Amino acid sequence: AQSVTQLDSHVSVSEGTPVLLRCNYSSSYSPSLFWYVQHPNKGLQLLLKYTSAATLVKGINGFEAEFKKSETSFHLTKPSAHMSDAAEYFCVVRMDSNYQLIWGAGTKLIIKP
């Protein structure tokens, strides 16, 4: 069975410092992987996606993620955090044989001034 694990429920960083949000998945197939962001009182927005092309994927707002098959990981990073990055982030996996998206429980990113 496929699953997604976001290793931290909360991550707190200071403005201007790097961000790392961790995600591991389990899959028997070649997965497609995504990161979505949910700002308070706003809808979910696609940050970036991996669909078996380049393993380093660049997204919006300076975020990027690296697909590591050997580690079954798809961690999200950003070199320098901004106050506007404060939000909930979801790691999502989709199996090639399935239309269904499997969502992680989310990581709340807190930015300290």
Place this chain on the structure above:
Amino acid sequence: DAGVTQSPTHLIKTRGQQVTLRCSPKSGHDTVSWYQQALGQGPQFIFQYYEEEERQRGNFPDRFSGHQFPNYSSELNVNALLLGDSALYLCASSTRTATYEQYFGPGTRLTVT
């Protein structure tokens, strides 16, 4: 270009009642997915509609049903409401060829008392 719209924004119902939520997809999209997001959790997939038929269904009881209209808009119906149905209900639209790249509406907040 309007994005995904949902109505109503908020809804309060009593246990045992029935509710209908509505969704209009983004222009050019023909596929609609519905999700339930409980407080503090990631979205849970309910079902997906394409060509007016349910294409895939998550682990939700038959009390949850849906419909897609010829203009691609969709409804989610929930019968015999339970307290546990209180959640944010999200609609996402996509194209048939890229169902994984989903655009989300702001959601409908359902409270069951």
